[in-house]
Amino acid sequence: MSDWEIWLTIAVLAVATAATRSSFWLVGHHINIPKRVQEMLRYAPACALAAIVAPDLMLVNGSPLLDLINIKLLAGIVATIFYLLRRNMLQTILFGMGFYTLLRLMHVF
């Protein structure tokens, strides 16, 4: 992307922040969100994050690699288990990066 395209992207991301975080603040008073819409609002972010992370972990050079040689996938799974046990983001990132770096440097698999 060229420089101006990146700045345009940054601008639309700022709009995305404002549109979601400030939306009901501008409305002001209390509004009941319908149940269906609440479900959508609740499930969409987790699905979006999964859709971002999954290709990052599972694709190697553009094709799926579900194997122990895929050290990103392995480190991602181990980090997820670590997070489920400890519930601490900082520790999980440090542990996951440590594990990933170890695999990368030692060519374990």
Added chain:
Amino acid sequence: MTEPSSAHPPDTSLCIVSAHHEAAWRAGLKAGTPTLFGIGAWGLVVGIAMVKSGLTVVQALGMTLLVFAGSAQLAALPLIASHAPVWVIFLSALTVNLRFVIFSALLAPHFAQLPWRKRFALGYVAGDMTVALFLHKFPDPAPQPGKLSYLKGLTYPNWAAWQIGSIAGIFAGSAVPAEWGLGFAGTLAIICVMVPLIVGRPALCGVLVAGAVAVLAVGLPYKLGLLLAVLLGMLTAMAVEEGTEKWRQIYRGQP
């Protein structure tokens, strides 16, 4: 619909909510302090990820100061790197941010009396942690002295910790060689944001479908596989929820 201001004349309730309240400010500061280190570290990771995905230092600084939404920024980075169209990046960021709509609906009635510019700014800077801590202290949206001061005591240090961490990450990241693979810290951070959002079976099914579709549809043009994955994941989650409810009703012998 209930107008919180209807119980008081507007001027009085505005004063009650917005007058500076030293004790509430300190209480907010105290409640938020234990989270600041984690927020700073999360900012650091996003800062590193921004420069490692190819943004210049100036672009990364602009992004952290203007966007101020870690998960949406992390979501946008791989899309920027793979030249996805701007509208696809916008829709992806909007989807990741949708949880904030619920937060804003919960928090906004507390400050309905403030002028709109102030409300807009407060909403813009109120992240996940701020909302959770504030609602823990003030569950009731009725005007109460010190509310605004408490919110500011939570929000300002939160904003500063995030920006300091993020800017440190931008400069640290640009000094570290790419082979270290520090960009992977961004992926790990997304996992840590995602896992607590997976509450219950419908969400788990939705996430699994979204992940699988995203991998299988990665070849679609304009990175549309991502949006398709979110859509199918969301529909799966809603279908599972409806199905579970129906099954429960049948099990209980209700119509």
